[in-house]
Amino acid sequence: MIRLNPNLVPADGLQYTNPDGVAITAPDFRQLVAVVTEYRRLGNLPRGNPELEITEQLCKAHPRLCIRETSRTRLARVQDYIETVLTEKAANRLRRVEADEQLQRAKICSACRFNVNWDKKCPPCGKKLFSRMACLRPYDPLKGQTCSQVGDELSVAVTLRNQDQSTLVPTECWRHKK
DSSP, rough: EEETTOOOOOTTTTEEEOTTTTEEEESSSHHHHHHHHHHHHHOOOOOOOHHHHHHHHHHHOOGGEEETTTTHHHHHHHHHHHHHHHHHHTTOOOOOHHHHHHHHHHHHHHOOOTTTESSSOOOOHHHHHHHGGGGGOOGGGTTTTEETOOOHHHHTTTTTTSSSSSSSSOOTTBBOOO
16 A cells, blocks of 8 residues: 655645546645635535545655655665656656765755664665665765655755755755745
């Protein structure tokens, strides 16, 4: 089963397109479900399952917002993140930030209390994942570290444009939702 990561929100907010073609936006998942439910009630539309429908649509449009229920460990979360980024790369959808911005982001992450190692408990797993992500040109000083709030691999995340934003990271974080 897949669910939305409540710690992440796309830069442009959460938007769902109802089956009748109406786009509905809200600042978070709970409010989006409430607005869709109310919209359907007022319009005499079939209630359906708004939570499931919204989750499926958002996860398809923004895979990085989603968590597989079985992904509980840091390593599993990082593996999911790297696989998602590799899929984006294969589809030629990765966009990088300039080197000076990568450095600025890396400095912020290096000093952050949520920056934790993910590769220590299973060195063979880490080695295998490092070889998979080599084509992503990670920022080496952050290799093997993850944001415990967001779950991405920091050496890759700091290099990419259009990263999702979070309200659970410190305000000085480059991913903090303003």
